[in-house]
Amino acid sequence: MTKILILAFFLLVSWPIIFIFKGSHSTPSLNFLYPLKDGEIIEVIFKDKTIQAEAAVSSLKKEKGLSQREELSENQGMIFVFERPQIPFFWMKDMKFALDFIWINQNQIVDLAENIPPPSRFLSPQIVYPKEKVDKVLEVKAGTIKKLNLKKGDLIEFRKIKE
Numbered sequence: 001m002t003k004i005l006i007l008a009f010f011l012l013v014s015w016p017i018i019f020i021f022k023g024s025h026s027t028p029s030l031n032f033l034y035p036l037k038d039g040e041i042i043e044v045i046f047k048d049k050t051i052q053a054e055a056a057v058s059s060l061k062k063e064k065g066l067s068q069r070e071e072l073s074e075n076q077g078m079i080f081v082f083e084r085p086q087i088p089f090f091w092m093k094d095m096k097f098a099l100d101f102i103w104i105n106q107n108q109i110v111d112l113a114e115n116i117p118p119p120s121r122f123l124s125p126q127i128v129y130p131k132e133k134v135d136k137v138l139e140v141k142a143g144t145i146k147k148l149n150l151k152k153g154d155l156i157e158f159r160k161i162k163e
Helices: 002-024 028-033 059-064 144-148
Strands: 041-046 049-056 076-086 099-105 108-116 134-141 156-160
Touching: 041 076, 049 059, 049 134, 099 144, 108 144, 134 144
Parallel strands: 049 076
Antiparallel strands: 041 049, 041 156, 076 134, 099 108, 099 134
16 A cells, blocks of 8 residues: 555656656647647748648548649648658558658758649559658648748747647
């Protein structure tokens, strides 16, 4: 019984300390991404340009992505959020337009893939993936990377849209 009380006391005392320590090392602009719900819209800010991105958090939403949509506006995208950094694979199955992929770790661009075409009638859908681990992937209309002059190493800010 004494061991249980000591353990309970330790957990009660240490939990706030662990929480404060963890919070002091995280990026404040990213905290709201966890938990983020499928379909929520956030602002992704590059220098002075903003893209409104629909969140894909669940496995089902990530699998469907932007497939079967007819179009995407220039200031729109979809952001895929992962719990841990990883090297995710994306394919262009059932896509009807070309995309740019912005590979993000924390709040920095770590890789870019431009103008990935939708599948043709005679070829398998193209598969794309980053060169290093990421915790977020932003899909945008092809040409956006060039238009915004984005480069590896650029910093990004994330902002939740007020409801």
